[in-house]
Amino acid sequence: MSIKALAQHLNISIGTVSRALNGRADVNPETRKRVLAAAEALGYVPNQSGRSLRQGTTNVIGFTIETNIETKSQGDTFFMSVFDGVQTVFARHQLDLVVLPCSSEDDPFDHVRRVVSRQFVDGLFISATQRVDPRIDFLIERGIPFVTLGRSQSGGEHSWIDMDFEGVAAGAVARLVARGHRRIALANTASGINLSYIFEDSYRRALAEHGIDYDPDIVMRGEITERGGYAICDRLLALPDRPTAVVLVNESLAIGIYRRLHDAGLMPGRDMAIIGLRQSPQARFLSPTLTCHRLSLHDVGVELAQSLLATMPAYRDHYPQGVTQKIWPMELVPGESDPPLGG
Amino acid sequence: MSIKALAQHLNISIGTVSRALNGRADVNPETRKRVLAAAEALGYVPNQSGRSLRQGTTNVIGFTIETNIETKSQGDTFFMSVFDGVQTVFARHQLDLVVLPCSSEDDPFDHVRRVVSRQFVDGLFISATQRVDPRIDFLIERGIPFVTLGRSQSGGEHSWIDMDFEGVAAGAVARLVARGHRRIALANTASGINLSYIFEDSYRRALAEHGIDYDPDIVMRGEITERGGYAICDRLLALPDRPTAVVLVNESLAIGIYRRLHDAGLMPGRDMAIIGLRQSPQARFLSPTLTCHRLSLHDVGVELAQSLLATMPAYRDHYPQGVTQKIWPMELVPGESDPPLGG
DNA sequence: CGTTGCACCGCAAACGTTTACGGTGCGATG
DNA sequence: CATCGCACCGTAAACGTTTGCGGTGCAACG
Known part of the structure; x- marks a missing residue:
């Protein structure tokens, strides 16, 4: 079910179908309605590769995580909650989040390099930042938008969020x-x-x-x-x-x-x-x-997403803040594990 | 850095460069060496969209998870270990694993449908199978290779792995x-x-x-x-x-x-x-x-990967077993929490 | 020497989109 | 009635690949 098939089913040109679907102005409201109806009826969904190839953008954002023991120790539901927060923001912008696990046998830097050079994603979150982290310099050099979850001492100015x-x-x-x-x-x-x-x-x-x-x-x-x-x-x-x-x-x-x-x-x-x-x-x-x-990891996810969008030119009107750095406050919750000494 | 730029840098045609890079037979070993060297030097990596568009295949396998509370209880570590196992197999076949989190606000069925119809992935793992799971029927109807982590009573024959x-x-x-x-x-x-x-x-x-x-x-x-x-x-x-x-x-x-x-x-x-x-x-x-x-969740991941490849025509020679169903054995590890009654 | 076969390479189409450009028809205007 | 502007639509190029087909040159063969 390509746009071509859809077009000849409607007896109109490919270009018009594309314009109708993408909400451009110069298309008759009547035909737009017909196109949308037919697309729905025939279950047409634009092919991602074709679209990406043409406009050089994938509408996919990657989130790299490492599946080794140190990251695992985050244990529980750490990342799941963050993802959920990210997606609540992305859903409003037709962006897809994909998680890119870096296997324990793989090098995190190579992993990021592969992902980026294949032009898989429009932007990237990276976690578990090292003190000097070559991934950061690499991403800056390549000019692809990213936000790190965790500070680093590496390289230039970039957006990050970290806990306090x-x-x-x-x-x-x-x-x-x-x-x-x-x-x-x-x-x-x-x-x-x-x-x-x-x-x-x-x-x-x-x-x-x-x-x-x-x-x-x-x-x-x-x-x-x-x-x-x-x-x-x-x-x-x-x-x-x-x-x-x-x-x-x-x-x-x-x-x-x-x-x-x-x-x-x-x-x-x-x-x-x-x-x-x-x-x-x-x-x-x-x-x-x-x-x-x-x-609230969910809120961290929301902030991460907003921070990333702010570094992407296409979203500058919605998120004008540009490069941001944020230390996320953590509020102490008293428990029974630290009573006064001798008391 | 496209294949075109690479080709004119070498003063040979695009087609030859492509053939050289893809290891086809009808290319002079000498030129192949030159091409590989130049590709390495200029940091050329084939564009994923272009390739996918042409050959209708993405070399990407998706793994859907849900980030809601029920899945969260499995914890991150559960899936991380599984991913790691999957990737040890995929690495041998130049396949990429991407995790597709379904946010708690989203419907798992819609989620799968979106992923599939955008032709994002060549195959799919789905987890948290419901007793009747529309995703399974959908995937069978669409004919895209998949393996479920968990049984279901839905629909036709398909590969799955479940715990005992x-x-x-x-x-x-x-x-x-x-x-x-x-x-x-x-x-x-x-x-x-x-x-x-x-x-x-x-x-x-x-x-x-x-x-x-x-x-x-x-x-x-x-x-x-x-x-x-x-x-x-x-x-x-x-x-x-x-x-x-x-x-x-x-x-x-x-x-x-x-x-x-x-x-x-x-x-x-x-x-x-x-x-x-x-x-x-x-x-x-x-x-x-x-x-x-x-x-061993790592082993479950390995088995999942092999099982998926076995359902993909392109890998039939390596993994000929076809559709498989497997109940994964679990061995009891005695602890102190179930002593004899009254003992 | 003419022919054949082969190794190697270039050409061009095709995949599914988007979009700049130009063209058509029509109502309004002078 | 001639002209203009506008709303709408079709055409075609372009994105980066892969690949069937045909073409070149050269060695081997009769």
Whole structure:
């Protein structure tokens, strides 16, 4: 069912059919109605390849994710919620979102390069940004619109959205200090992902502000998974001068930490104060409940989409803000896992 | 950087360049080398739209998922692992996997219809199959290759892969009966998804085999999330004749059930035996550990990919098996959550 | 030497669109 | 009645590929 078949079924020219379908002005309202009716009746849908070839645009936006262990540890429903938010915006503009998983055997940079050079997408979201991330420079050089989920130190000006890891780390330290803690550990990711640096820097600055010496022995790096949390807690418990609190870069860690404490006959909160990152469904169901931070991933998705459209010339009239950088606030949700020390 | 530019840079015709790049026989090895070198040097990558338009094939396979709450409960990690498996197979055939999330505001059937009629993909995976699923009939009618993750009662012959829900339900009931339980509840999903019927049917048959009467009061249906598990357990605890065991259709439920039991001062396992479905990272870290079932999602992905290729004419020589249906076995992994009754 | 066969390459059509351009018919205007 | 403007529509080129067909040159053969 091509536009040609549709045209000769209507006994009019291809061009007119195209104009009628695309809502151009110079077509008789009467014929437009006929065309639309016939298209509907015959189930005509424009061929994407033909259209893309002609106008050099695909109306498809890609979202790259990595299917390796570090990303997996986002676990639960992190990306699903973000996608949902993105799509609520895209639906209004006839844009399609496709997710491009980068397999664990593949290199993220090659992956992006393949996607871009095949001219598959009009724009791109990339996640899990590294501290220096060649993908960013590449995309800027190629001039294709993109937004990163996560900051980076790479290259030029570009749009990004990130979560307020500084705020979380600083706030968590301040809160723990206020509750009597002085020996506060950090559970961070071992990957080169940029947020790990941000998180740790902020933690160090917060300690300094409260006059607490930085002790590298209680800054742990590992897999940000349940298993990783277990291992980190293991190492914490083995220390001669055991910390009384720990701040987590990720809430999956909490599950392992709870488990390790239970195995040692200790109780999360009472024997070790814990502050997690995001209020995930799992975190919400830990017992005692985990102190963590509220974050609407759906809204992050909406913002991501708007931010991307703002960098695309074709949508400049709807989204004029241009290049944007946004640190997404995270609001602390008190739980039972960080009671006052000794209280 | 089109093939035309590449051709005139080499002073040869477009056709020859194309043949050289596509490994056809009738091209001088010497010129082929020159072409490949130039393509590499100038960073030429064939335009996907042009190629698709000409040969009516995109080399792209879609994987539809739903980003609503029911699917979310599977979590990102579920699909990530599957994707990874799919891609290990696809990488060998220059195929690209794209994930097509169906937003919660969209209808899954419309979603598939849009994807297909735009001729976006050469093949499709669909998940979360309903008991009667119009998508299946549609895809068969359109003749586009697809494999479903999950059975359905819809329409004609097609390839699918599903998990052995019968085996799990029957095995769980048998195991619990052997451990002294007679009053065994079921925690199922309330959605119309096909597996819920399969699971419940098998549970009923297993009860009958062991001479236990079916009691609709202890067959619970709800959200298969942590919260849903909490609610289901709530209802179970309120029953006058409280069950001593419960079989879960999903391991996220376990987290809520554990929590509800704790809140009631009860202990999972001792006060209520629990058998979950899949051995997820979260389930592995419950305490007491959850009895559940081993399942390699990566291998499921591999099998899905092979199964799809087997239905595509272009790959018939590599994968000659044609239409396949496979129930994926799940092996029970004993945990501490289903000890003998009274033991 | 004429013919044949073969290896290699160029030509051009075709895939399904969109869109600039020009053409037609018609009512309004002078 | 001649002219103009306008609304509408058809024509054809272009996007980047692939591929059937035919053509060239050359070696081998009778």
